[in-house]
Amino acid sequence: MNREQRNLAYNKYVSAKIPKTKAWPSLFNSFWVGGLICCIGQGINDLILLFFPSISEQSAWAYTLVVLIFLASFLTGLGVYDKIGKFAGGGSIVPITGFSNSISSPAVEFKNEGIIYGMCVKMFTIAGPVIVAGIVSSVIVGFIYWIFLI
Amino acid sequence: MMFLDYLWVFLVGGTICMIGEILIIATNITSARILVLFELTGVFLEAIGVFSFVSDFAKAGINVPIVGFGASLARGVIGAVKTNGLLGIFSGGLMATAAGISAAVFFAYIFGLIFKAKTK
Amino acid sequence: MMKNNETIYLKNRPKIIGSYSIVGPKEGKGNFGEYFDYVMKDDCFNEETYEKAERKMIETAIVGAIDKSRINPKDINMLIAGDLLNQIISSSYAARVFDFPYLGVYGACSTMAESMAVGAVMVDGQYFKNVVCCTASHFSTAERQYRFPLELGNQRPPAAQWTVTGAGSCVLSLSGEGPEISMVTFGKVIDYDIKDVNNMGAAMAPAAMDTMLNHFKNTKTSPDDYDLIVTGDLGKLGSEILIDLMEDKGIKLGINYGDCGQMYFTRSQNMMCGGSGCGCSATVFNSFIMKKLNEKKYKKVLFMPTGALLSTTATQQGDSIPGVCHAIVIESVKS
Missing domain, CATH: 3.40.47.40 (Stage V sporulation protein AD)
Incomplete structure (x- = not known):
């Protein structure tokens, strides 16, 4: 048996042996935590529109996201968000709060290496791709739309 | 009707998050990849015009997940192209999401200064 | 005496005359809790950063092992140490407080055996009389280096393992009592x-x-x-x-x-x-x-x-x- 076959056989054996995440409980948890975070967002949005009926729907959403981002950032600093994340998995990663957590957690973590090269540089280790992908894709969409307009 | 609204928010939001969890379990991908994937989905959905259709009844259920962030990128760039033409391609996306990104960076900076990472 | 390719028979049979272990609070609650010499109250060990805490753990373990072996620190001829951080900084920085020659070794999680094996061969050859071997790892420093920030909310897959916060040290010598x-x-x-x-x-x-x-x-x-x-x-x-x-x-x-x-x-x-x-x-x-x-x-x-x-x-x-x-x-x- 040559080296490649041996490695292939071993990888096959390991992937059969590896313990699987208990899928149902974690799916259920991610479902209700994710749903709850969205409901909290809707609640904040409704409250903003209730107290400031003059602002547009678009800016009410912006305010809502800012509040959610603030809450997630604060919980990250307190060391609570990762516990929610351990419990809910996708339920706390996919909402905008997960984006906030992925910026805040390296900021808190790498403060010891200094403000500039520690905190500010490492802040985007996880969230950087999100911003890059967002900008690139929006430019592509904009370009396609511009061609259609002409 | 309020209750029905929130039920839709809960169901749609929960389902989107659950899809994320299914991806994590099935493929072991990391959170950065999940975020990028859902964001691009949002951009795509908005670009083909499906997003606003779902957003009408799901409201926060699709706007709070990062899908909504992607959608506002696309919405912003399309609006800017309409008004500004070529320059809008480059300014529109970030302008629409500036509040979210700035808030995330600002709060991360403030709380990064205040708090210290804890051992688990 | 070298018989085969990989195995060495140590004819003078170096003895382990002193050993010391120090662990974090979570490890102290584990199965071996009662056997450890010292259980830290918190992972920070009264230091500002976890890297400094790891360094202090190594220092404590080395001092503890020398203390338990009951030999004069002046008689230590060599310190062999290693850890998981980049450029094995914890060991090297800890070594600067001691007045011994220092060898840094890296074998990832096998570092304890590597340092002991190298030390035992040195002592057995009678080039060095007393050699201290030490290794340490710290959950919080390893996690940020190899994986993600501590506060990031993601789930650990079921095959994942938990990096132990702890340091162990032992003194090898030809004289004295011990295994x-x-x-x-x-x-x-x-x-x-x-x-x-x-x-x-x-x-x-x-x-x-x-x-x-x-x-x-x-x-x-x-x-x-x-x-x-x-x-x-x-x-x-x-x-x-x-x-x-x-x-x-x-x-x-x-x-x-x-x-x-x-x-x-x-x-x-x-x-x-x-x-x-x-x-x-x-x-x-x-x-x-x-x-x-x-x-x-x-x-x-x-x-x-x-x-x-x-x-x-x-x-x-x-x-x-x-x-x-x-x-x-x-x-x-x-x-």
Whole structure:
């Protein structure tokens, strides 16, 4: 048996042996935590529109996201968000709060290496791709739309 | 009707998050990849015009997940192209999401200064 | 005396005359809690950063081991130490407070065996009289280097292991009382093309198998000749794989086989596949195993920590994870 076959056989054996995440409980948890975070967002949005009926729907959403981002950032600093994340998995990663957590957690973590090269540089280790992908894709969409307009 | 609204928010939001969890379990991908994937989905959905259709009844259920962030990128760039033409391609996306990104960076900076990472 | 390729018989049989272990609070609540010399109240150890805490743990462990061996610190000729951080800073920075020559070694989680093996060979050759060996790892420093920030809310996959916060140290000498190191088998780097960084047990198990096979073949021994065969941090999954691999090669590992990582935490602590990191095997060896050897409950122990020699750069470039494993035989009775 040559080296490649041996490695292939071993990888096959390991992937059969590896313990699987208990899928149902974690799916259920991610479902209700994710749903709850969205409901909290809707609640904040409704409250903003209730107290400031003059602002547009678009800016009410912006305010809502800012509040959610603030809450997630604060919980990250307190060391609570990762516990929610351990419990809910996708339920706390996919909402905008997960984006906030992925910026805040390296900021808190790498403060010891200094403000500039520690905190500010490492802040985007996880969230950087999100911003890059967002900008690139929006430019592509904009370009396609511009061609259609002409 | 309020209750029905929130039920839709809960169901749609929960389902989107659950899809994320299914991806994590099935493929072991990391959170950065999940975020990028859902964001691009949002951009795509908005670009083909499906997003606003779902957003009408799901409201926060699709706007709070990062899908909504992607959608506002696309919405912003399309609006800017309409008004500004070529320059809008480059300014529109970030302008629409500036509040979210700035808030995330600002709060991360403030709380990064205040708090210290804890051992688990 | 060198008989075979990998195995060395130490004819002067260096003795382990002192050992010391220090662990974090979570580890103190684990299965070996009562055996550790010192359990820290918090992971920070009154320091500003976790890196500094790890450094202080190494210093404490070295001082503790020298203290327990009852020799004058002036008689120490060499310090061999290693840890998991980049450029092994914890060990090197800790070494600057001591007045000994220093050798930094890196064998990932197998560092304890590597430092002890190198030290034992040096002492056996009578070039150095007393050698201190030390290794440490810290959960919070390893986590940020190898994986994600501590506060990031993501789930750990079920095959993941928990890096042990702890440091272990021992003093090797030709004079004095203590268990003796009789044989050393140095391991080769083995790579079976495992790419999953969350599954280090599977990446290291082939290395453990290779070293174990060579050791048994060279020394003409079998698992029954040892009171305890203990691997470093294969974890639950890895040790099961090792048992299967050895069975394929016709050697049955019985109840005298154990794995430090697998045994480290209690079930209720919910640590997935168990402990890992070089502190894992170092603290178990320098507390529990040394105590049993000193009491002569164990007469012959095969200690073989395993190491996964990965770095984030290599894995991000799509490389697989090579493993290494060194074996040391410690005997408590003169034969």
